[in-house]
C-alpha cells in the first residue's frame with residue numbers, strides 16, 4: 001500500500017466517498033479511499049439527481065461526462081396506482097432550470113459511479129484501495145487511524161467515514177440501530193424495447209397508493225428503463241425473516257392499474273431491498289474524524305435525495321478543507337454545523353413524504369389529492385427549500 005500518512009483516509013468508495021476524494025483534491029488535499037468490495041461499483045438500478053446534485057457534479061468537474069449517459073426528463077409526475085389518474089406534476093423545463101440553476105437528471109447508478117471513479121483514477125492526489133473492510137476509526141496521541149479487517153492500523157491526517165448506512169466509523173458517535181420501515185423495494189433496469197409502448201420517455205413517474213408506490217424513468221440515454229417497486233409488508237414484525245416477498249407484492253398491488261401491473265411483471269424478484277433509515281444525530285465529528293453521506297444521515301429514498309445530500313456534503317467538505325488547511329478539527333466542526341440541520345430536515349421530511357404518498361385513510365387521500373390536483377406544475381413553493389439550497393455552496 002502506498003504511504004497514506006499525509007493523506008485524508010476515506011472509508012467507503014460509493015458515490016459519497018468518491019465525491020469526497022474529488023472535493024478534497026480540489027482543496028489541495030491528497031486522499032486514500034478504502035472500499036470493502038473487490039471492485040468499485042454500484043447496483044444495477046437508476047438514480048435521480050436533482051439540481052442541487054447537478055451543481056456539485058459541475059463543481060467537481062464531472063457533470064459533462066455524466067450528462068453523456070443521462071436523461072433529462074421534462075416532468076416529475078405523480079399518478080394514482082389504481083385509477084391511473086394524473087394527480088400532480090412538477091415541470092422541469094426552462095423555468096425550473098432557471099430557478100435552480102441546473103437541470104434535473106436521471107441516470108444509471110453505474111454511469112454516475114464510473115464517472116466519479118474515472119475522475120478519481122486520473123487525479124494524482126487520490127489513491128484507491130479495494131478489498132479493505134474498515135472495522136473502526138481511532139484517534140490517539142500517535143495520530144488518526146483506520147483499522148482494517150486484518151486489524152492493521154492505517155495512519156492518515158484525518159478520517160472521513162463514507163461507509164454507508166451500516167457504517168463502522170459511525171460507531172464512534174452513535175450506538176443507534178437502523179430503523180426498519182417495514183417497506184421493501186424491488187428494482188432494476190430493463191431494455192427499453194421490452195416496455196417501449198408503455199414507457200413515458202419524458203417523465204419520471206411515481207405511481208402512488210396505500211402502502212405502496214412504483215417509480216419509473218428511462219436511463220442511459222433512453223436505452224434502459226428503470227423501475228422500482230416499493231410496498232409495506234403486511235406481515236413484517238421485528239422477528240420475521242420471510243417478509244416483503246413477491247407473493248406479498250402480488251397481494252398488496254391486487255387491482256392496480258394495468259400499467260402498474262405491467263411494471264410488476266418486468267421487475268426482478270430475486271433481490272429484495274428492505275428499506276432502513278436512522279434518526280438524525282446531533283454530532284458526527286470528533287477531532288480529525290467525521291462522517292458524510294449515508295454514514296452520517298441515512299434516509300428513506302422517497303425524496304430521491306440520499307445520494308444528492310452526500311454530494312452536498314462533499315461540496316461543503318471542499319469549502320472547509322480549503323478554508324482550514326490542516327486544521328481538520330476546525331474544518332469538520334464547521335462542516336457539521338452547517339450540514340446537520342440541513343440533512344436532518346431532509347431525513348425527517350423524507351419520512352413525512354412517505355406517509356403522504358402511502359396514505360391509507362380515505363379522508364387523508366381525498367384531501368391530499370385535492371391539494372395535488374389544484375397546484376400548477378410550475379408551483380415551486382414545495383421544492384425551493386430542497387433544490388434551491390445555497391446555490392453559492394455548490395457552485396463556487
Ligand SMILES: Cc1cc2nc3c(=O)[nH]c(=O)nc-3n(C[C@H](O)[C@H](O)[C@H](O)COP(=O)(O)OP(=O)(O)OC[C@H]3O[C@@H](n4cnc5c(N)ncnc54)[C@H](O)[C@@H]3O)c2cc1C
Pocket residue numbers: 011012013014015016017034035036037046047048049132133134135162163164165166167168185187228273292293294295301304305306307308309310
Ligand atoms: C431504492 C433506493 C432508491 C434511491 N434513489 C435515490 C435517488 O434517486 N437519488 C438519490 O440521491 N439517492 C437515492 N437513494 C439513496 C442513495 O442510494 C444513497 O443515499 C447513496 O448511495 C449514499 O451514498 P454513500 O456513498 O454515502 O453510501 P453507499 O452508497 O452505501 O456507499 C458506501 C460504500 O462504502 C462501502 N463500505 C461499506 N462498509 C464499508 C466498510 N466497513 N469498509 C469499507 N467500505 C465499506 C460500500 O461497499 C459502498 O461502496 C436511493 C436509495 C434506495 C435504497
